[in-house]
Amino acid sequence: MKVTEHFKAAKGKTLVSFEILPPLKGGSMKTIFDTLDPLMEFKPPFIDVTYHREEYIYKKRPSGYYEKTAIRKRPGTVGICTSIMHRYNVDAVPHLICGGFTKEETENALIDLNFLGINNVLALRGDARKFEGKFIPEPGGHAFALDLVQQLKEMNEGKYLDNNIVNGNKTDFCIGVAGYPEKHFEAPNHRSDLHFLKKKIEAGAEYIVTQMFFENKHYFKFVDDCRAAGIDVPIVPGLKPITKLYQLNSIPRLFHVNMPNDLVDAILDAKDAAGRTEAGIEWLIAQSKELKEKGVPCLHYYTMSDAEVIKKVASAVL
Numbered sequence: 321m322k323v324t325e326h327f328k329a330a331k332g333k334t335l336v337s338f339e340i341l342p343p344l345k346g347g348s349m350k351t352i353f354d355t356l357d358p359l360m361e362f363k364p365p366f367i368d369v370t371y372h373r374e375e376y377i378y379k380k381r382p383s384g385y386y387e388k389t390a391i392r393k394r395p396g397t398v399g400i401c402t403s404i405m406h407r408y409n410v411d412a413v414p415h416l417i418c419g420g421f422t423k424e425e426t427e428n429a430l431i432d433l434n435f436l437g438i439n440n441v442l443a444l445r446g447d448a449r450k451f452e453g454k455f456i457p458e459p460g461g462h463a464f465a466l467d468l469v470q471q472l473k474e475m476n477e478g479k480y481l482d483n484n485i486v487n488g489n490k491t492d493f494c495i496g497v498a499g500y501p502e503k504h505f506e507a508p509n510h511r512s513d514l515h516f517l518k519k520k521i522e523a524g525a526e527y528i529v530t531q532m533f534f535e536n537k538h539y540f541k542f543v544d545d546c547r548a549a550g551i552d553v554p555i556v557p558g559l560k561p562i563t564k565l566y567q568l569n570s571i572p573r574l575f576h577v578n579m580p581n582d583l584v585d586a587i588l589d590a591k592d593a594a595g596r597t598e599a600g601i602e603w604l605i606a607q608s609k610e611l612k613e614k615g616v617p618c619l620h621y622y623t624m625s626d627a628e629v630i631k632k633v634a635s636a637v638l
């Protein structure tokens with residue numbers, strides 16, 4: 321089923337879904353199943369699997385020179401999606417990014433997804449590579465998520481890159497896109513960010529998943545601003561637990577989001593690691609309960625390696 325069909329079928333009830341990362345190269349599906357098995361009791365209608373492009377690393381050679389090597393640390397998104405669908409009979413949503421893909425490679429990836437029976441995609445631009453100051457599209461690839469949404473939409477209409485293909489098979493992808501309650505860090509202001517978000521919806525995206533946020537007021541304002549701008553698709557809040565000291569610095573640096581004083585104080589004041597975990601769980605339970613009360617379509621948890629934490633949160637909320 322499509323993600324949007326799940327929302328419709330829920331008839332206003334708040335669903336719960338999860339996002340997982342492929343394991344580091346050399347890992348196995350067991351890591352994924354160990355994460356998801358305990359969470360399946362919450363009956364997620366869909367599970368997102370992130371996509372990670374290759375990175376450049378610099379290896380020091382005996383001569384003292386550095387060798388630039390491209391490696392992909394977390395391959396396997398599509399394989400994981402099919403395994404998840406097979407094992408749990410839930411829908412899997414692969415993330416697809418512009419970075420590192422030519423349009424032809426994107427088309428071929430979408431054909432694979434279609435043949436595998438995967439008809440949900442979260443369409444993203446991707447970030448700049450480490451050591452590159454800004455996002456650089458692949459030559460012959462897309463510069464913005466909007467362009468990827470347009471390609472998906474065209475395939476849904478049976479249009480392929482090769483104009484000679486007539487009566488091409490129409491795919492039936494349900495397209496999700498990302499939204500940023502605290503603004504995407506590259507956008508000059510909220511209005512500009514909303515302007516381009518609206519273009520993604522007009523191009524065919526059917527729902528939005530938000531970047532994580534730690535104060536619900538950001539989400540509520542974002543939804544209000546979207547509605548005022550004429551964006552009327554479901555907006556799914558993305559939620560992440562903060563349970564470790566280092567996250568107080570790494571999360572704002574990596575995701576360009578703010579943390580409220582009360583959350584930071586709760587983590588800093590906790591006596592030990594267990595206390596920090598408890599504080600993070602309490603915070604996320606409170607956030608989730610309020611969102612559920614306000615009738616959000618779905619609570620979408622970024623699980624990373626926090627399955628136990630997410631289980632405690634979901635148990636308290638659902």
Ligand code: FAD
Pocket residue numbers: 369370371372373415416417443444445446447448463464465466498499504505506507508512513514516517529530531532558
């Ligand atoms: P876009 O929608 O293209 O926006 C990027 C920036 O450009 C914004 O500032 C926007 O305002 C601006 N903009 C958009 N269109 C135009 C235009 N036509 N002209 C000028 N400016 C424009 N990254 C991964 O690599 N893999 C993942 O699996 C992944 N999953 C994610 C899941 C979620 C829910 C979220 C919120 C993010 C995820 N990301 C992932 C990170 C994402 O790729 C980055 O945040 C990236 O920097 C922006 O992606 P986007 O799709 O929002 O880009």
